[in-house]
Amino acid sequence: MAPMSLQDLVASLPTGETWGPAASEEKTLNGVPYAPFSKGDKLGRMADWTAEGRDKERGGRQQYTRNYRDQIYGAGTQTGFEIQQTEENTFSLVDNTRTTKTRGFGRGGGTVFRGRGQRGAQTQRGGRGTFQRVGGRGGQQGYDSRGGRGGGRGGRRFGWKDYDKPQRNRDASVVAKPDWKLLEEIDFARLMKLNLETSEGEDIDNYGFLYYYDRTFDKQPGAPTSQRKLNIIERAAYNVTTSDDPVIQELAEKDEATIFATDNILSMLMCAPRSVYSWDLVINRQGNKIYIDKRDGSNLDMVTVNENAAEAPMETTESTKDAINSPQALMMEATRINYMFPNQTVVESETSKREMQNPHPFYNPAEESDPPASKSYKYRRFDLSLEKDDEPLHLIVRTELDAVVKNNINGDDQYLTIKALNEFDNKAQGSGGALDWRTKLASQRGAVVATEMKNNSCKLARWTVQSILANADLMKLGFVSRTNPKSPDSHVILGVLGYKPREFAAQMNLNLANGWGIVRTIADICLQKPEGKYVLVKDPNKPVLRLYEVPQSTFEEDGEDMSVARTGDDDDE
Incomplete structure (x- = not known):
């Protein structure tokens, strides 16, 4: 079939049909088509050929609408002729989008953390499984101030190699048996x-006696003249549980x-x-x-070391079973x-000691070879009642004091508790960034x-x-350090600091009312x-308490139960 010419094609069309679009029926103003609009409508680009790519960067059209919907008329809109970023590394566009400033770690948060990592805010102080250490070694880390997890330089990291750090799984202090019923x-x-x-x-009553504190x-x-060796002084000390206390039984x-x-x-x-x-x-x-009792072999009698540090001492493994800086070894050292320490910081004088109203409730000279330690046992009562209670609810607690000292102003006796912090090795893993006490104290x-x-x-x-x-009246804190960081058997006393307990509690943000609420x-x-x-039982890996019947x-x-209860002590030995 021969090709048709243009003239023949036009001639073959039905009469009345024309080329092109149909005649417009739009409204015109002075011959110019227009569309009705409101003054509240926002004006944007007439044509945006890059909208699809830009929406992907912002998270889609919904993200675009959310970011711009609260702006005033005409604010925040891009110009119709955007300047494309050049290859020059020093040139960048200015982002004029509005960001909501928030505190914390959420998207859009402007908080930046510098230096070595630290623990984030905790609703469960001490719960390790709920922390995330912010920042890494070197450089400035943090959330991108414009929102989102920053990548590359300046992006937020969860600490040095925290992304591949193995989860610490600690053993429970006691293993729940099948016949235990979980209540809460x-x-x-x-x-x-x-x-x-x-x-x-x-x-209510007090027992025992107290020696006077040695003010030297x-x-x-921290001064070289105040350092002295920690001596081994054998004295009879007791930590009897509640049910076995004869005074509590009588009360x-x-x-x-x-x-x-x-x-x-x-x-x-x-x-x-x-x-x-x-x-x-x-x-x-x-x-x-x-x-409320403690079981035999309980770790409540043990003194922990750097339990709350960002990088706490590592648990023992097959390769480090006898490590001197493991949590179990450090607890034994701190407990000793x-x-x-309290035995060395008092002046043992039989003529100047302070006798309480009643004799020592646990010491039996016929059975003990060592003399009793300076200790006063005060039995005190607290009212835990509420207005809605029909009957009062009281609590009696056996408390302990370690020494007595004369007040320099009025000469009255002041009662002391004496405790000791210990430094093992400020360069070892688990030191928690502690300073060198010998040079910094x-x-x-x-x-x-x-x-x-901390x-x-x-x-x-x-x-x-x-x-x-x-x-x-006072709480004395001793600072005791190893003579040699590699040996946990010899120690030196670097100094002693005194604090009023309630003032020290305020410095620690310790809320006694919260503690009574828990009880x-x-x-x-x-x-x-x-x-x-x-x-x-406190869960070993979560900030949770569980109550079993x-x-x-x-x-x-009866053998089996005690073997389970004493598992932790066997490891320590």
């Missing part, structure tokens, strides 16, 4: 919201209170949100009485130091103490709570349950 599971976030204001407490230890801390028979505990046990419960390591308490309900005392507050938040909080419970909550749960035995024979000396 309480996370630290809930515990930290509790609050109960109580009175100062009242003294108060010389300039319970007289119906003096509903809840009974010791300061060592009660401080652990009150400072639970700061704890990281696993621990457990045994709660016995007998009639309308509650006895806190046994010897004299010149940077505040920085040394602040670092210890690395040992739970331990110092417990000591402070114990001092407040005992109504002590009252646990007591209420147990009072609603039938008589029996209960075990409260257990058989009455649990932790009795």
